[in-house]
Each structure stands twice: as structure tokens, then as C-alpha cells.
Amino acid sequence: MLIRLLRNHLGPYRWLVVVLLVLQLASTIASLYLPSLNGRIIDEGVAVGQTGPILRLGAIMLGVSLLQVTVTIVATYLASRTSASVGRDVRGSIFDRVAVFSAQEVNRFGAPTLISRSTNDITQVQMVTFMGLTLMVGVPIMMVGGVIMALREDVGLSWLVAVAVPLLALIVGLIIRRMVPQFTLMQKSIDWVNRVLREQITGIRVVRAFVREEHERSRFAEANTQYTGTAIAVGKLMALVFPLVMLVFNASSIAVLWFGAFRVDDGHMEIGALTAFMQYLIFVLMSVMMATFMSTMIPRAEVSAGRIIEVLDTDSSVLEPAPAVTIPGGPVAIEFRDVEFTYPGAEVPVLEGVSFIAHPGQTTAIIGSTGAGKTTLVNLIPRLYDVTGGTVLMGGVDVREAELAAVWSRVGLVPQKPYLFTGSVADNLRYGDADATDEQLWDALRIAQGTDFVHDMPEGLDSAIAQGGGNVSGGQRQRLAIARAVVRRPDIYLFDDSFSALDLMTDRRLRAALEPETADATVIVVAQRVSTIIGADQIVVLEDGKVVGVGSHEDLLIDCTTYQEIVQSQAVAEVA
Numbered sequence: 061m062l063i064r065l066l067r068n069h070l071g072p073y074r075w076l077v078v079v080l081l082v083l084q085l086a087s088t089i090a091s092l093y094l095p096s097l098n099g100r101i102i103d104e105g106v107a108v109g110q111t112g113p114i115l116r117l118g119a120i121m122l123g124v125s126l127l128q129v130t131v132t133i134v135a136t137y138l139a140s141r142t143s144a145s146v147g148r149d150v151r152g153s154i155f156d157r158v159a160v161f162s163a164q165e166v167n168r169f170g171a172p173t174l175i176s177r178s179t180n181d182i183t184q185v186q187m188v189t190f191m192g193l194t195l196m197v198g199v200p201i202m203m204v205g206g207v208i209m210a211l212r213e214d215v216g217l218s219w220l221v222a223v224a225v226p227l228l229a230l231i232v233g234l235i236i237r238r239m240v241p242q243f244t245l246m247q248k249s250i251d252w253v254n255r256v257l258r259e260q261i262t263g264i265r266v267v268r269a270f271v272r273e274e275h276e277r278s279r280f281a282e283a284n285t286q287y288t289g290t291a292i293a294v295g296k297l298m299a300l301v302f303p304l305v306m307l308v309f310n311a312s313s314i315a316v317l318w319f320g321a322f323r324v325d326d327g328h329m330e331i332g333a334l335t336a337f338m339q340y341l342i343f344v345l346m347s348v349m350m351a352t353f354m355s356t357m358i359p360r361a362e363v364s365a366g367r368i369i370e371v372l373d374t375d376s377s378v379l380e381p382a383p384a385v386t387i388p389g390g391p392v393a394i395e396f397r398d399v400e401f402t403y404p405g406a407e408v409p410v411l412e413g414v415s416f417i418a419h420p421g422q423t424t425a426i427i428g429s430t431g432a433g434k435t436t437l438v439n440l441i442p443r444l445y446d447v448t449g450g451t452v453l454m455g456g457v458d459v460r461e462a463e464l465a466a467v468w469s470r471v472g473l474v475p476q477k478p479y480l481f482t483g484s485v486a487d488n489l490r491y492g493d494a495d496a497t498d499e500q501l502w503d504a505l506r507i508a509q510g511t512d513f514v515h516d517m518p519e520g521l522d523s524a525i526a527q528g529g530g531n532v533s534g535g536q537r538q539r540l541a542i543a544r545a546v547v548r549r550p551d552i553y554l555f556d557d558s559f560s561a562l563d564l565m566t567d568r569r570l571r572a573a574l575e576p577e578t579a580d581a582t583v584i585v586v587a588q589r590v591s592t593i594i595g596a597d598q599i600v601v602l603e604d605g606k607v608v609g610v611g612s613h614e615d616l617l618i619d620c621t622t623y624q625e626i627v628q629s630q631a632v633a634e635v636a
């Protein structure tokens with residue numbers, strides 16, 4: 061998965077990758093050259109009291125060091141640039157993919173995981189990419205080259221390499237093997253802490269109203285304690301790594317000095333070669349350590365890459381048709397023809413055999429008990445979901461055969477839970493029409509009965525709206541969402557229970573103001589209160605996903621039992 065993800069996303073940077081590999085090679089060769097120069101300075105200069113070789117070899121050493129430092133700086137810069145660019149591109153790909161998802165795919169994944177896949181998982185992949193670009197070539201060359209160079213200095217001490225390298229690999233490997241599950245657990249603990257925290261922040265009012273602070277505090281403490289416990293466990297293992305690695309390094313150096321001293325004494329080895337041998341051994345040990353660390357990051361990045369690819373490989377269930385049929389211009393009817401809809405994974409359909417026509421210039425109201433399928437029905441029109449049976453037609457064209465943008469551009473949807481975006485009031489209203497003038501925005505607000513409260517806001521149209529519309533009331537949010545739909549001047553208005561948070565007077569004024577605006581449009585209104593739809597041209601009564609009556613208020617009062625029951629129950633409630 062990681063390889064596949066990187067192959068797809070490193071493509072545009074392949075020349076940079078080649079340059080980086082060459083730079084890694086140059087830097088490693090330069091590093092490998094330094095200890096042998098150092099050894100020669102000792103043997104040819106210090107040991108025999110000659111300053112000439114010291115100066116000559118010292119100058120070369122200085123040059124090689126400068127080259128190595130420069131190459132490393134450039135390589136690190138390029139590697140971080142490339143890995144950051146890869147991260148940016150993968151994030152962009154996820155965003156583009158999620159943007160075409162229908163409600164079905166968004167619900168299947170869920171928003172929190174889509175966000176963590178776009179942030180945390182990409183960071184894992186980005187880190188591994190950076191390490192690969194800086195160490196992938198250098199570490200193996202350093203390991204093999206270090207061994208060769210050490211043997212070149214002295215074969216007699218080679219058994220020390222054979223002992224020290226596996227010993228270090230074993231120690232670091234064992235510690236890391238215990239660390240990996242802790243890392244996974246830590247990731248889960250972070251998710252847990254985030255989840256509890258998010259629920260508490262968004263549900264703070266419910267928590268207070270139900271005096272559940274103590275319960276929530278203990279829930280958070282539990283998650284927090286697990287996270288802390290895991291972090292401490294990882295910390296303990298980390299604390300072990302450094303001293304143990306240093307122990308192996310130092311023990312190896314002592315062993316080289318001890319056994320090397322005998323060889324120098326016997327005349328089998330020069331003192332400079334001994335110094336160089338020791339440095340090469342340290343190089344090899346460091347490479348082993350880095351390779352082991354890298355190998356722990358790869359499984360984590362592999363898991364993350366799998367989670368990312370799962371999103372990228374998911375196709376939207378709402379597809380763009382080819383070729384597309386054009387929906388006629390101007391006011392258009394919406395027709396449901398024997399529509400059936402079943403949610404993915406559900407056993408029974410939510411809508412079954414739904415047929416009716418909503419004509420332009422008329423208001424069609426949908427009424428039914430909660431869970432009857434009203435919202436589902438409305439969502440099928442702009443293809444938030446596609447029908448699983450039958451057809452939804454817009455102007456006589458099956459919505460699945462028309463271009464998606466063409467369908468969306470004809471619809472002004474006011475969802476049951478209106479969502480506002482961070483920005484100003486005007487920014488939100490211009491979602492309806494990016495080119496709308498301030499006058500058009502005020503006009504839409506007038507119709508939606510929002511003029512007064514927007515006027516009263518400190519900066520009028522430029523007043524800030526918090527994320528999700530958190531700084532306006534439920535009724536104000538609904539009115540802004542209605543104004544947003546009105547700004548668009550669509551041919552089809554879909555009001556999904558959009559007046560529920562308004563008091564009766566505001567509701568009445570809003571409907572009166574809307575009437576002339578929507579005179580030619582097809583208006584579909586989902587409603588809970590019969591009193592608000594009595595004047596509708598046509599009322600569709602839904603019960604358990606089936607249409608049990610279509611007609612005017614008066615007709616339905618005569619021949620639709622379900623409608624009579626709804627009217628009866630609401631009348632009783634009002635009297636009470």
C-alpha cells in the first residue's frame with residue numbers, strides 16, 4: 061500500500077528523488093572517506109613527527125567535511141520539501157475524492173475518520189517519505205561500506221564487527237518489538253481522548269442541563285489515563301534505548317582499543333588504522349540503529365497508507381452520466397415514479413412505490429410521522445442519494461441521466477439541520493450565488509424575515525458567523541439558510557422542515573413573503589404542523605415510506621385516514 065501510494069504521488073518529483081539519491085550517495089562516500097584520512101594523518105604525520113602530511117591531509121579532510129556538510133544540508137532541505145509536497149498532494153487527492161462522495165460514502169466512513177486520515181495518517185506517510193529520502197540509500201551504503209572500509213584497515217579485528225553489529229541489532233530490535241504495539245495503542249488512545257473531548261465540547265449544553273459533568277469528567281479521565289499510561293510505557297522503553305546503545309558503542313570502542321593495542325604492539329597494525337577502524341565500527345553501528353528505527357516506522361506508515369488508499373479507491377455511488385441529457389430550462393416539474401429507496405446495509409426499504417408529481421407554480425407539502433421517510437424523499441431530488449428502484453424525474457429527465465451540476469444548479473435546498481460556514485453573513489448567503497449584490501442579499505433576508513436581526517448584528521452583512529452557525533440562534537440559522545436558497549433564485553425549492561424553529565407569526569410572514577418569489581417555482585415543503593400546509597396545492601401523506609394519500613387538505617380530510625389522524629392528534633395537542 062505504501063509503495064503504491066508513493067509510486068502514484070512521487071511521480072511528479074522523480075527528478076528531485078534522483079538528485080536526492082545522488083546527494084545521499086555523495087554524502088555517504090564523503091563520510092566514509094573521513095576516518096581513513098584521519099588514520100593517515102596519525103600514521104603519516106603524528107606518529108613520525110611530520111607536519112607536511114598533517115597539513116596536506118588536514119586540508120583534504122576539511123574540504124571533504126565541507127562538501128559533506130553542504131551536500132547534507134541541501135539533501136535535507138530537498139527531502140523535506142519533497143515529502144511536504146507529497147503530503148500536500150495526498151491531502152488534495154483525499155479532499156477531491158471526498159468532495160465527489162455522495163452522502164452514502166460520507167456516512168459509511170464518518171467525518172472524524174476522514175479528517176484523521178487527511179491529517180494524522182498523511183503525517184505518518186510524510187515522515188517515512190522524509191526518512192526514506194534522507195536515509196534510504198545512505199544507511200545501507202554506510203553499513204556495507206563501513207564494514208568494507210573497516211576490513212581494509214584491519215582484517216584481524218573483523219570478528220569484533222561480527223559480534224557488535226548483531227548484538228546491537230538484537231537489543232534495538234527487541235526494544236522496538238515491544239514498542240510497536242504501544243504505538244498502535246497510543247494511536248487508539250489519542251482517538252479515544254479526541255472522541256470524548258469532541259463529544260463534550262459539542263454537547264456541553266446537554267452535559268450541563270443534565271448535570272452530567274461528573275460522569276463526563278470520569279469518562280475523560282479514563283481515556284486520559286490510558287493515553288498517559290501508554291505514553292509512559294513508550295517513554296520507559298525509549299529511556300532504555302539510549303543507554304543500551306551507548307553501552308554497545310562504548311563496549312565496542314573499548315574492545316577495539318584493547319584488542320587493537322595488542323595488534324599494534326605486535327606490529328600487525330598502525331595506530332592510525334586502529335583509530336579509523338574504531339570510527340568505521342561506530343558508523344556501522346549507527347547505520348544498524350537507524351535501519352532498525354526506520355523499520356519500525358514502515359509498518360505504521362503502511363497501515364496509514366492503507367487507510368488513505370481506502371478513501372482514494374472509493375468511488376461515489378452517485379455517478380456522472382455519459383452522455384448527459386439536458387434538463388429543459390425554466391420552471392420544471394419533479395416527478396416521483398414508483399420510487400423505492402433502501403439505505404445501504406438496511407434490510408427493508410425506507411421508501412416504496414412512491415409516485416406523485418410536484419408541478420411548477422405549486423406548493424407540494426410532504427407530511428407524515430417521524431421516520432416516515434420525508435427527508436430521504438427530499439434527498440433523492442438533488443441526488444444526495446440515488447434511488448434503488450423507480451425514477452425521480454426533473455423536467456421529464458431522469459436525474460441520474462442529467463449532469464450533476466445541472467441538477468444541483470436548479471435546486472435551492474434548505475436542509476432540516478441547516479449548516480452555516482465560518483465567515484461572514486454575506487459569505488454564507490453568497491453560497492447561493494457568488495455574484496449576488498448586497499441589495500440582492502438584503503432582499504433575500506427581507507423574504508426570509510432576517511433583515512432585523514442581521515441589521516442588529518454589529519457589522520450587518522459582514523458580521524462573523526462561527527463554525528456551523530454556532531453564534532446565531534436556531535431560528536436565525538434557519539432564516540439565513542432560507543435566505544441562502546432564495547439568493548439562488550432556483551427553479552425548485554426544497555424546504556425540509558425548514559420553518560420548525562420559527563414562531564407562528566414569523567412563519568406566517570415568511571410564507572407570505574415567499575409566495576410571490578416562488579410563484580413560478582416548484583416548491584416542495586416537508587412539514588410537521590398541519591396548520592402550516594393547509595394552503596398547499598397538494599399534500600403528499602407518507603406512512604412507513606409509502607404514499608397513503610395525495611390531494612388538497614379538504615380532499616385528504618375526507619378520504620385519508622392517516623391524514624385525519626395527524627390532523628386530529630395535532631388539534632388535540634393544540635387544545636390541550
Ligand SMILES: Nc1ncnc2c1ncn2[C@@H]1O[C@H](COP(=O)(O)OP(=O)(O)OP(=O)(O)O)[C@@H](O)[C@H]1O
Pocket residue numbers: 167403404406410428429430431432433434435436437476
Ligand atoms: N443514513 C441513514 N442510514 C440508514 N438509515 C437511515 C439513514 N437516515 C435515515 N434512516 C432511516 O430512514 C428512515 C426515514 O428517515 P427520514 O429521515 O427520511 O425520516 P423523516 O420522515 O424525515 O423523519 P423526521 O420527521 O423525524 O425528520 C428512518 O427509519 C431512519 O432511521
